[in-house]
Amino acid sequence: MDRAAIVHENFLCRVAEGDFPAGSAPSGPxxxxxxVSIFRSACLTRALDRESRAMQAAGQGYYTIGSSGHEGMAAVAAALRPSDMAFLHYRDAAFQIQRADRVPGQTIxxxxxLSFACSSEDPISGGRHKVLGSKALxxxxxxxxxxSHLPKAIGAAYSIGLAKRRPPEFQTMPDDAIVMCSFGDASANHSTAQGAFNAAQWTSYQSVPLPLLFVCEDNGIGISTKTxxxxxxxxxxxxxxxxxFSCDGLDIYETFRVVAEAADYVRTRRKPAFLHIRTIRLYGHAGADMPLTYLGREELEAEEANDPLLHMARQLSEAAALGSQEAxxxxxxxxxxxxxxxxxxxxRPRLQDASQVMASLIPPKRACRTGNGPDSxxxxxxxxxxxxxxxxPQPMVKIINMALTDLMLEHGEIVMMGEDIxxxxxNYGVTQKLWSRFGRDRVIDTLLDEQSILGLAIGMAHNGFVPMPEIQFLAYFHNAEDQLRGEAATLPFFSNGQFTNPMVVRISGLGYQKGFGGHFHNDNSLAVLRDIPGLILACPSNGRDAALMLRECVRLAREEQRLVVFLEPIALYPMRDLHEPGDGLWMTAYPEPGERIAMGQVxxxxxxxxxxxxxxxxxxxxSHQASxxxxxxxxxxxxxDLRWLSPLPEDAIVEALGGCGAVLIVDETRRTGGLAEALMALVSERTALPHSRLTAEDxxxxxxxxxxxxxxxxxSIIAAARQLLGKGE
Known part of the structure; x- marks a missing residue:
């Protein structure tokens, strides 16, 4: 018999015989x-875990990482409000089940x-993944x-106080809400988690409101490695x-009391707290895991004998709330x-083809208030x-600053965050004066941690804001790239478009800075950004385009709920001249408000x-110099000039090539993995034009x-052009 069957039989026999593990007597509020409701949620959690394994064995189920042993999380849910946003550990089915019991109309x-079966009718992911989650809950x-979900929990918690002072159009959380974020004891050691704890402490230390409850579910083991x-x-x-705060998750009475105390502390003090809840893990990590390969039989059986459902049945019987036979x-x-x-x-139906799978990559549009801009x-x-x-005429750095000023004037839900902004x-004066113009709560100086910067933005977007985080240098983004790849971009995909985190991430990048910083301040790799499904990557070459494209990027975030990265070429920030010193030909005048360059327009x-x-x-x-x-x-x-690097505006590029005799692709990213690879494929597949590429070295x-x-x-552009055209050196 497998471990799930053994635990099941043990429960039936021991409850029938009144053979319960020793533990605390029921007491508290x-x-x-x-x-009894918590016990029912725990029973449903256990039944679902067992059924998920039966479904997998029959080829009808596709997920077996269960929540058995963590059923005490139902008591956590019972002590919180359904309007408290919850970012859940994947073993928290009991929490979601218990919360559903408090919200009318649920069929949990x-x-x-449906989620286990990956049915397209699954109300959260539409069959794309087995995930906990619910818009209604x-x-x-x-x-x-x-x-990876901890940094955005900080952002969501921070947003509550800001929303109270500056309500955004699409606010989702009440002013007195708190945010709960749960995770396992093994995950607590991850650098992402450690950065989030530090960011929460750093914020709270400065008396900035942060109503956040971290919940660490300590079952003592991470897959096979013990804590x-x-x-x-x-x-x-x-x-x-x-x-x-700490409690024993095997004791639902203590857990409910301690969670209520912790939640009250967070809610009234608006400060973060850490709840350490003892749990156990039953059945191993997942269906394919064989715990006896790394745990001794006596140790495993001792854990199974401490089954949380046995403790619940004992306590309910002692409280005369539910007899053993009733349990x-x-x-x-x-x-x-x-x-x-x-x-x-x-x-029930499942997803059948690529178009169905990809239908939620792009979030739905939303109707926003018309922004006519500030009065003169x-x-x-x-x-x-x-x-x-x-x-x-001004250089790009000044034009971007003007554009940001106008955008923040027009849209009060825009909030910027980043180091030194x-x-x-x-670093380069791009955000100069914005702090004094709009205040510290809309232009936030953050700690030095890119994961926290992006997490703050993602979380704030959950509560109706349009964040504009800044990453100082493209090379620094790699410290935190999973916040976009694994969190921001996947949210609409795994929620069937019900949850979104629209934002415009500003990154200073690319090369050609003279004598400054080397690799860490000059990075010409865009592969990680272009590889994220659903992400829009914009990159201007001059000040006027930068302003017009930035306005479009904000529109895409506000109205189409898109995840956008606006890559600003550092070397062109101060550029004034094109051909000769003093000619001023690379400067542009600031375009009138209301004008913009549409996405895909080259x-x-x-x-x-x-x-x-x-x-x-x-x-x-x-290329202008070379031409x-x-x-x-x-x-x-x-x-x-491409302007839009992902998705590539393929039709616009092909149309712009009309009537030309040859094509030279000039790409400042590396030859391997660079943008030119996609451009060469496009020209080859859709035209008969002779073409070549000039790229950076690897x-x-x-x-x-x-x-x-x-x-x-x-x-080198001149030489490559002449060679392509057969004009020699």
């Missing part, structure tokens, strides 16, 4: 009716079995990435600015009901002395038919005089 057993779906005895208590019981009846009736539902569930008097007051230069005004410069140069960012700047020389040599050039970027040695240059 938990009433009889609610205590049916819904969860205020539970955003989570996949099994270890601890050292006492480790969680030792490392979390005395952390500054993080109040520690058995509830357990058996629940199991029979789950089997009946499962027999129907496995007949208000705008003049906020811009101050900058009003006098609005119509004068406030009082200092950013820039076409020149009408030459000999050669089309397809490029972007620094490549566009260098002037080529023109003197009789080569008529057309420059196609190398990191050095500091010093060789800062641009591995990347395209004006002269």
């Amino acid at each position: 938990l009433g009889d009716e609610l205590a 057993a049916w819904d969860m079995l 205020c539970i955003p779906p989570q996949t099994s990435t270890i601890a 050292p005895s006492g480790w969680i208590r030792a490392t979390f019981s005395n952390r500054p600015s993080l109040r520690y 058995l009846s509830v357990y058996e009736a629940t199991g029979a009901r789950v089997k009946r539902i499962a027999a129907e569930v496995i007949t 008097e208000q705008r003049a007051e906020v811009f101050g002395s900058d009003v006098s230069v609005l119509d004068k 406030g009082r200092k005004g950013g 820039g076409v410069h020149g009408d030459g038919t000999d050669l089309a140069i397809v490029t972007y960012a620094n490549g566009a700047y260098l 002037a020389v080529l023109a003197e040599q009789g080569v008529k050039v057309r420059i196609i 190398s990191f970027i050095p500091t010093g005089p060789a800062y641009a040695a591995t990347m395209p240059s004006r002269d």
Whole structure:
């Protein structure tokens, strides 16, 4: 017999015989009716786990990581409000089941079995994954990435206080809500989790409201690796600015009391707390896991003898809330009901093709309030002395700052966050004066942790804000890329578009900085961003385009709920001149509010038919320099500035190539894994034009005089163009 069957038989026999494990007597504020409700939720949790394994054995189920042993989480749910947003550990079925009992109209057993079966009728993921989650229950779906949901829980908690002061249009949480985030003892060691704890403490230490309850479910083991005895208590019981609570999850009366105390502390003090709840793990990690391969039989059987359902049945009997035979009846009736539902569930439809799977990659559009912009008097007051230069040519850095000012004036739900963006005004002055113009709660100086910066943004987007986080350098993004790949981008996909986290992530990047920083401040790799399904990647080459595209990016986030990355080429921030010192030809005037460049609209410069140069960012700047020389040599050039790097505007590119004799792709990313690979494929598949590419070398970027040695240059573009056209050296 497998371990699930053994635990099942043990429960039936021991309850019938009144053979219960020793434990605390029932005491505290938990009433009889609610205590019985918690037991019913626990029985349903257990029945679902057992049925998931039967479904898998029959080829009708696809997920067997269960919640057995963690049934005490039902008491946690009972002590919180259904409007308290909950980011759940994947072993928290009992929490979701218990919360569903408090919200009218729920069919939780049916819904969860649909999820096990990966039916397209699954109300949370539409059959894409077995996830806990529910819009009605205020539970955003989570996949099994270890601890990656903790940073966004901080953002969601922070947003509650800000929403009270500055209500966004699409606010989802009440002003007195708290956020609960649960995870396992093994996950507590993950760098993502440790960063989140630190960020919560850092925030609370400064008396910034953060109503967040961390819940660590300590079952003492992570798959097969044991957590050292006492480790969680030792490392979390005395952390500054993080109040520690603990309880025994096998005792639902104690758990309910302690959680109520912790929730009251978080709700009234608006400070974070850490709840350490003891649990056990039954059946091993998942269906395919064989715990006897790494645990001794005596140890495993001792754990099974401590079954939480046995403790619940004992306590309910002692409290005269539910007799042993009644408890058995509830357990058996629940199991029979789950089997009946499962027999129907496995007949329900599943996803059949790629279009169905991908239908939720792009979130649904939403109707937003019309933004007509601030009145001229208000705008003049906020811009101050900058009003006098609005119509004068400026470098990109100044134009972006003006665009951000206008956007924040027009849309009060925009909040910026990042390291040094406030009082200092950013590394390059891009966010200069925004802190004084809009206040510290809309221009947030964060701690130095990219995971926390992006997590703050994701969480705030859950509560109706349109965050604009800044990552100082593209190379720093790699410290936190899973926050976009594993959290932000997957949310609409795994919730069938019910949950979204729209935002515009600003990143300073690419190369060509002279003598500064080397690889960590010059990074020409975009592969990780272009590889994330559903993400929009925009990259301007000049100030005017930057302003117009940034407005479109914000519209895409506000109205279409999209995840957008706006990549700003650092070397072009201060660029003024194009051909000669002092010519000022790379500066532009700030475009009038209301104008924008639509997503997918490429820039076409020149009408030459000999050669089309397809490029972007620094490549566009260098190609303009090269085209002037080529023109003197009789080569008529057309420059196609991509602007939008993912998804590639393929139709617009092909249309812009019309009438040209050849195509040169100039790509400042690396030859391997760079953008040029996709562009070469596009030109090859959809045109008959001769084409070639000029890319950066497969190398990191050095500091010093060789800062641009591995990347395209004006002269190398000229040489590549002549070679393609058969004009030799």
